[in-house]
Amino acid sequence: MTASPLITDLFDAQVARVPHRTALRDRHGSLSYAETAHRAESLAARLRAACPRPGARIGLHLARTSEVVVAMIAVLRAGHTYVPLDPGYPPERLRFMASDAELSLLLSDQPVPELLAELPLLRTDLPDTTPPPATSARSAGRVDPGSPAYVIYTSGSTGTPKGVQVPHRNVVALVRACARRYQLLDGDVWTMFHSPCFDFSVWEIWGALLHGATLVVVDREVAASPRQTLDLLVREQVTVLNVVPSVFRHLVRAAARLEQPPALRYVIFGGESIDVRDVRAWRAHFGGGTRFVNTYGITEATVFVTYRLLTDRELDRAPDPVRDPAFALDIGEPLDGWQVEVLDEDGKPVQPGEVGEIHVAGAGVALGYLNRPELTAERFVRTTPAGADSSADTGTGTGTGTGTGARIRYRSGDLARLTTDGVYCYAGRADDQVKINGFRIELGEVESVLLGAPGVGELVVVRTVSRVGEPMMTVFFTAAAPQTTHPDPADALAAFARARLPVHMVPGRFVRLPELPVNPSGKTDRKALAALPAAPAPSR
Template sequence: MTEPAQDRSLLLHDLFDRQALRHPDKVAVRDQHGELTYARTAQQAERLAALLRQRCPQPGARIGLHLRRGTQLVVAMLAVLRGGHTYVPLDPAYPARRLLFTAQDADLALVLSDQPLPAELTALPVLRLDAPAPPTAQAPAPARPVDPGTPAYVIYTSGSTGRPKGVPVPHRNVAALIRACEPRCETGPEDVWTLFHSYAFDFSVWEIWGALLSGATLVVVPPEVAASPQATLDLLAREGVTVFNVVPSVFRHLARTAPSRRTAVPSALRYVIFGGESIDVRDIRDWRAALGRGTRFVNTYGITESTVFVTLRPLTDEELDREPDTTGQAAFASDLGEPLDGWQLRVVDEHGADIQPGRTGEILVLGAGIAAGYLDMPQLTAERFPLLPDADGTIRRHYRSGDLARLLPDGTYCYAGRADDQVKVNGHRIELGEVEARLREAPGIRDLAVVCALSRLGEPQLTAFYTPADPSAPDHAPTAQPPSPDQLRSHARLVLPAHMVPTRFVPLPELPINPSGKTDRRALADLDTTRPRR
């Protein structure tokens, strides 16, 4: 098997140290309690790394991070990497049972924490970083050489089976990601980034290392601020944020809040980079109408198993200014864009052959960002990370994403939903993504998700949960009043075969989101089984 050549000298902590030498007095990370310069961050990380070398003398240990979002989180990450170890996020905001599963599955050697552990985790060895006297090593311990193939982190991603899967991602993958993205986004030391997401969500990998490895300043957004659109907009303006990474469902709330602002606007914002979900161009147009045209918007497609991003797709002014069609949707919003340098994307049919224009197939990814597999799950690794011939016949590791794309006649790949969104109702195979796409065409719809759950008789049925649009929003005609369930059902019958029309239509003020900021379909399914039938 032949893999792309990699610069084996690139390690995340070494790359950080290069920035510390260039900009020792520049602020590296800031939270609501204080800030650390690059030099100070490096010094604190080295002191903690020396202690970790004593506590975990054998390199390659997996160390849990049970820490609040703040400056010490970055210090701890760097310390773990300097010690030749791998960090495993244990976000305190996650349920204790999920943290226990992660800790046991990852076989943690140690947990770094700044607060008492949940009762479920008290049996784990722990090093408290919030002690009155910060812990220090009794004697200096020599640094160890670290191979770029050593996993930098293990992030757990949910699976269709309901059992989370650990994805170990090596240093060299993250270094390749930053190297590939920097010229595309033109970021550098003058930028101010946010850590907006949970560090247990892989989008944070780009936020943290994209900022710190380019010499920029990373502003940690407290969870309570991230939960408030008004507070988030205030922070973006106050901190002079220039690079903001966000999932579309959260950006939607920011775009809705922006027109009502009476305080400073985030005028320094150069980039909004989307990830994790499909975008709605109407939200971007709402933002531009309220806050101006100074911000550039970039859509991404990515997967935890391929190191955050696979492709980037800048959205141009010409596209965003184009008159929306009758549905308010825009075809370019689903354009996957170009793969990053070192990444490759293929779309294949059920026989493994590359698809032809007009067809839909599964997205396979190969190249610099592909992880080696799942942690201690060899059977699933073999299934999802197969060794296949690429276009020139070379056998290489691919990742089967489970995502679908359609090839247009001009060679553009457009995202087409999840393969595992397919359900079977009354003998018919139904793609939930297709049902959602057609229902979103109805006027007056802002957001919508379709789930399949069991009826009281134990039979599968589709339920559409939706949030009504604000008729006063710039991209919606004043006559587009929010539809009632009966009106949306009538629309569905016009655009979908009878077997694809949901049984129930439920308006909600907002769709629930999970800790990663994505639509929480499991919560909707639970809601569907507990709501009184109407």
């Protein structure tokens, strides 16, 4: 069997094939494939000089421009692992991620928060005053395809974020598997619409660059504005857009103002369940030239697990209150190399009408959680099929099994229901994890942070629905003592949250109650809280 290449091997192949084609574009300008490779190699040389031994974890504290992608390529060229640190995150969260990842070096294009000041720092926005290395030690950075390419942090149920380690081979497998499902062209124009801390960006970046396409890096302000996003789609003639359904809904609402339709060939949904009404509204306005794909994915299984093309026949039929919900929740079929099982509590496949937990195996399963061996063992379950020799497997309990017959199966915590037609439909979470705007968030983590706010007594975070039908988080809390000071305790708690949580984890509503309701077992009655009148739509 041919060994899997590195991500940079496939990128170099595109550099050799289309050196003058535009690889990256942002508000500052564009870079060809050859220029991108040259910049990345120059930065990689500086990284090798600073961290000669391959395998270091390098933090990327960089604005959302083409340079963040150049830095990723440079880190991988140098044989290291990149760890995105979004400058928009609160300093305390960045400090935790940097400390937990045991970063060897921090790359930044701006002054860093004081909490990161002790880390070795390489400023990419300042002139390089270090002497060039005596030799080009490019070969010294060569690593195994099973080595981690990146670490992305996801929300943690204990209040502690957890870093997911994903190797080169998984990303290569993802790109190749999707290439067999999508009719992708090297003349396509993609967007990097998401933060590099969100795993959707992994597909956006490498899906574009490893196909020889152009990647438009969208800055934070444009991505936050539906009107500016639509203008960018038209101006840049974007053909491949990856987006979470709740964001797409806002694009649909703003689309009426466009004088010409976008050139989109694909809209790829991920992160949460779709609303077919939004897709139909887009088609009613712009016609049927865009293909819509629904996906199910997990950071721990390398972005995407399944593929589900929404067909013209399904989208053009009259709305059906019975068929449409199941159609929208259909998670589709696994990508080539990925395996999906939906198992009941006894570990057996569910029967039609039953709900079970989604387990994922195969090419996308990550190496496990960084520095969390117990949690890794709990969620990345080693299995040996009947008749296989488990003693031949010398793996460490993470990643895909390396021995005879053994494999790793990731327990997702997501639920699916098997229909009588043999379709698996997403059925929610098995724990307190929720998805808001495509981000997977543990309610327990948000609670643990907010319980540290002064003056708070009891507090719970509940998944609720806004008046426009969007999922949101609502905080219900009591005061530790009678409130006699200003500002309003709900406003104070909201300010506390904004100072300590990434923007996507800040709840949309804060409600003070005299006491929290309890159920017959004496626990806080979350269902009763969730059933309270819908909250106003959060401001955007």
